[in-house]
Amino acid sequence: MRCHSALPLEQAEVAERRRIIDVPSTVFDVIEHRTLAMTCRCGQTHVSSFPSDVTELVQYGPNVRALGVHLTQGQMLPYARAAELIHDVYGLSISPATLLAWPAEARAALQTTADRIADQLHAAPVLNADESGLRVAGKLHWLHIAASDTLTWYGVHAKRGMAAIEAHGILPNRLGVLVHDCWAPYWRLDDSVHALCNAHLLRELVYVKEVTGEQWPESMMQLLLGANRVCTAARLPTAYARCKRCCRLPHCLRRPGA
Incomplete structure (x- = not known):
């Protein structure tokens, strides 16, 4: 500033914009629930109750449980590495054994949703099917997929062919066109129209x-x-x-x- 005069800040205009995209540094939260106890004048004590999903003295919340399931099942990280990642990012120590129990709990909680998806796919006008190999406990299994334009269902089975197709129950007696890769077992489902x-x-x-x-x-x-x-x-x-x-x-x- 050559003249050393005060600049009229109210007249300032944006000359250029630059942005930085980053993620926040974060730590885990601890939410404490308390019950209240009161004694009536008649001498009877009344105690309030905890929310139905708060069952332990100390427990992990739904967000960290969902994260653990996503890392181990969605991203297929080993349990030890998933526990290490959660600790590195959030400072929260979780044992791999604890992570091991969460997928079964998530499956039970989502079973009704999975059944509803399967029912809607069974009646879909166009149904896409495929299968891919993956390892379960070191052994080859098959991830079977049934999908429409809006819904996708996944099912794991030790077999690739008709045994798995019949066990999953979506493709047999379906109502719509079945789109597949020309693999022989799909042609055995001759109850509707096929498309390659x-x-x-x-x-x-x-x-x-x-x-x-x-x-x-x-x-x-x-x-x-x-x-x-x-x-x-x-x-x-x-x-x-x-x-x-x-x-x-x-x-x-x-x-x-x-």
Whole structure:
């Protein structure tokens, strides 16, 4: 400031903005519940009660329980590492044995929700199915998936085929179209319409093209990709109607090469 005069702060304007995105430093909270005891003039003592979910002298709350289940089941961290992470971030010491008990409790609490998801998927007009291998206690098991556009159900089974499909009970006698990867056991569910996953079809077409050198696999791939673009555009009629010139959006039929 050359003249050393006071600046008129009320006239200041924002010249530039810069932001820092960070997470807060945090520690765990301890919430104490107390009951009150009062004695009536008649001599009878009345004691208030704790909330129904406060059953122990000291216990872990629902948020840390949910975090433990997410780390061990969602992120598949070993129990010891999950306990270490919680301690490092929140300063809260939890034994791996305590974490081990929480997934079973979460499963029991969520069973009604899981059953409702299964019922809705059983009646879904389009049902997607797949399975992937994973280890349970060091042994190969299979994670079976049933999904619609809004719901997803997961089930673990020691078997990959019909034994697991029948045990889970979603795919047999379903009401809608079953979309899958052409794996043989799915075809044994002949009680409804089947559709093949286009991602798997494209994968197979790439393989055929590379092995045979033929041109028809490329033509078929372009046909499938073009059909997908048409379907995507049809689901966005308002955006397409507003398009007066090429906007180069992926869904636009007027996009070059579409």
